[in-house]
Amino acid sequence: MSEAILHEEYEVTQHDYVNAGKVSSQIKDILKQVGIGPKVLRNIAVACYEAEINLVIHTKGGKIFMDLMDDGTVKLVFTDDGPGIDDIEKAMTPGYSTADEEARSLGFGAGMGLPNIKRVSDTFDLKTGPEGTTLSITFRGE
Numbered sequence: 584m585s586e587a588i589l590h591e592e593y594e595v596t597q598h599d600y601v602n603a604g605k606v607s608s609q610i611k612d613i614l615k616q617v618g619i620g621p622k623v624l625r626n627i628a629v630a631c632y633e634a635e636i637n638l639v640i641h642t643k644g645g646k647i648f649m650d651l652m653d654d655g656t657v658k659l660v661f662t663d664d665g666p667g668i669d670d671i672e673k674a675m676t677p678g679y680s681t682a683d684e685e686a687r688s689l690g691f692g693a694g695m696g697l698p699n700i701k702r703v704s705d706t707f708d709l710k711t712g713p714e715g716t717t718l719s720i721t722f723r724g725e
Contacts, residue, residue, distance in 0.1 A: 587658075589617065589651035595638040600689050603639045607631040610649050614657060623722050626703035627657055630720055633696040634661045640686045642666070642716070655724030660717065668711040675701070 591613065593606040611628045619627070631647070638645040638661060645663030652658065668674050674681075675697050682692020701707045704720040711717075 585652040585654040585656060587650040588653050589613070589649075591649045593647040593649075595635055595645050595647060597639065597642060597644040598685070599639055600686075600691070603636055603691075604632055606647050607635050610647075610659075613649075614651070617651060619651075619655075619657065620724065623657070623724060627659070627722050629703050630700045630722075631659055633700050634659070634718055634720075636691055637661075637696050638663055640682050640691055641668075645715075657722045657724075658719065659721075660719045662715065662717045664715045665713060667713045667716055668709075671709060671711065 591610065593609070595606060596602070607628060610631050611624060614627060615624055635647060638647070642663035643665055645661060648658075648660040648662075650658040669681075673679050676694070677698045678694040680687075680692045680694035682694075686692040697709070700718070700720060705723050706719070706721040708719040709716070
């Protein structure tokens with residue numbers, strides 16, 4: 584069983600559109616420095632950005648955890664305290680969005696977040712309920 588050789592934790596604030604995407608950029612920079620290849624790095628950047636934006640738009644704020652495992656796998660976990668996803672099947676449908684007018688007016692909320700995350704990640708595990716949501720995704724090295 585592999586072990587984490589690098590662990591990072593980040594806070595994401597509800598409706599903080601000014602800083603939306605900064606954590607994703609930090610994670611990409613760290614992983615680039617440790618030698619994650621460009622194709623995997625691009626997929627991580629896409630998935631992390633989409634999930635981070637979902638935390639900003641749809642939750643009361645949350646956390647992002649990044650682990651680089653000793654076998655080269657990158658694991659990202661996104662958690663929040665609610666309100667949960669009412670209908671996962673709909674949320675996984677490209678173009679379906681519950682984003683509010685503020686998010687849409689800023690260019691967010693196109694309804695591609697979860698479908699894009701699933702498409703670019705090697706594993707995708709989504710658990711949700713009124714108490715919150717946890718999304719765990721992994722990426723294997725090149």
